[in-house]
Amino acid sequence: MMEPAEKPQDPPVSVTKTGPSVDTYQPQTITLAEFRSLTRNQQKKHMRHELWASQAEEYKSKQRQRNRECRKRRNQRLAQEAAETGITAHQRKKQRLQAQVRSGHCIVLDMDFEDKMEEKEIKSVCSQVMRCYGANRMASKRVDLHVTQLHGKIRERFETAMDQHVGWSEDHIVMRDAEYIDMYDKDKLVYFTADSPNVIDVLDPEKIYIIGGIVDKNRYPRLTLDKAEAQGIGHAQLPIGKYIKLSTRKVMTVNQIFEMIVRFVDHGSWKTAFQDVIPLRKFKEGDIEANDDENDDDDENNNEEEGDDDDAEKDQVVEPTQDIDGAGSDHK
Ligand SMILES: C[S@@+](CC[C@H](N)C(=O)[O-])C[C@H]1O[C@@H](n2cnc3c(N)ncnc32)[C@H](O)[C@@H]1O
Known part of the structure; x- marks a missing residue:
């Protein structure tokens, strides 16, 4: 199977369900008055944007860490399989390609x-x-x-x-x-x-x-x-x-x-x-x-x-x- 790409996704920012409410939100990058002048949908979008920006780095670094661990586990598994069967991952790949029709x-x-x-x-x-x-x-x-x-x-x-x-x-x-x-x-x-x-x-x-x-x-x-x-x-x-x-x-x-x-x-x-x-x-x-x-x-x-x-x-x-x-x- 293909390896999962090391591609950090956007953090899951929730505005309406688990996140802060639009009514009590304190905007970080615009004034409260500017925030209040927005439509409800614009407010939610703005909140999402600010929350995303504040969480993005930490989230992406956690994702990178997870991907690293995932690769490590996979390499360990492949090494173990190679030790047990005497067939390396490279040889197995070659065999698979040769058998492909x-x-x-x-x-x-x-x-x-x-x-x-x-x-x-x-x-x-x-x-x-x-x-x-x-x-x-x-x-x-x-x-x-x-x-x-x-x-x-x-x-x-x-x-x-x-x-x-x-x-x-x-x-x-x-x-x-x-x-x-x-x-x-x-x-x-x-x-x-x-x-x-x-x-x-x-x-x-x-x-x-x-x-x-x-x-x-x-x-x-x-x-x-x-x-x-x-x-x-x-x-x-x-x-x-x-x-x-x-x-x-x-x-x-x-x-x-x-x-x-x-x-x-x-x-x-x-x-x-x-x-x-x-x-x-x-x-x-x-x-x-x-x-x-x-x-x-x-x-x-x-x-x-x-x-x-x-x-x-x-x-x-x-x-x-x-x-x-x-x-x-x-x-x-
Ligand atoms: C992201 S979709 C593109 C949607 C685009 N609005 C369109 O009109 O096709 C990418 C491609 O996947 C294929 N596709 C997506 N869902 C499909 C489905 N349920 N059945 C058949 N082909 C599908 C279509 O060829 C489509 O163009």
Whole structure:
């Protein structure tokens, strides 16, 4: 599994639940009169901002410490396994890659959304592409992963801060500036989008599935559905609703969708794929109906979403309304 990135998150600042009340709050960076002149929402936002600033350093340093401990534990575990089996982690990785087979499925990451993202979101989407690459290397059946329309700031980032991508194996990712619409038959293209009314049950190896390479925190609903419709290509959403009861509209991140697909291709079970990837440990206590031991996977198995998924706590896992676990068996 991929290592958890050492990426300190924002501290969890609560204004309305456990934090101080707006009515008694003493602002630090503006006067009380200025604070009082703000609307209720602006006051809350300002409080959040000040509280965040006051807690950020300590929080981030705690997170870094936690990440260090996590890496240390992992290294100890790997060393112990190597001592017991005589096989080093490096050898095991090599064996796994040698045993990996091509699944015959093709996934495109459409990176043509640079103009819709802020700097931070561009960074985030690049990390998500990296996670997709990692997931494809870890799979026992890899997919053909094609990144298209890689240009502008996104390409620049891959060529500078993330220049390790130069050494990425083309078995696991191919990065191009070309447009998918010029690369494949139009009738083979299916855009994955949470807004599609079409819910897929199986993956057709004849089709080329596209994931929108964007982090937009739900600013652009229907963006990819509109794009697919304008291009006259197919579209579909994953059958997540058959397994997870949503209290709000659920939009996943690029790497979550990719990882779900890779796991489905590996094991032929949507249920397992969703349960493995959706970070259930983030759910509020009591909100989870699921009873799966599988959900206790260690942190390394659960990629943190990058901001699109703030509603995760409200979701509940339920049993599927119909059994489609066998649906992918022909893709094995
Ligand atoms: C953060 S979402 C982008 C949301 C964006 N507003 C849009 O219109 O697609 C990143 C990508 O993940 C894929 N995705 C997210 N949730 C999905 C779902 N439930 N089913 C299928 N694809 C999904 C889509 O390809 C989407 O473009």
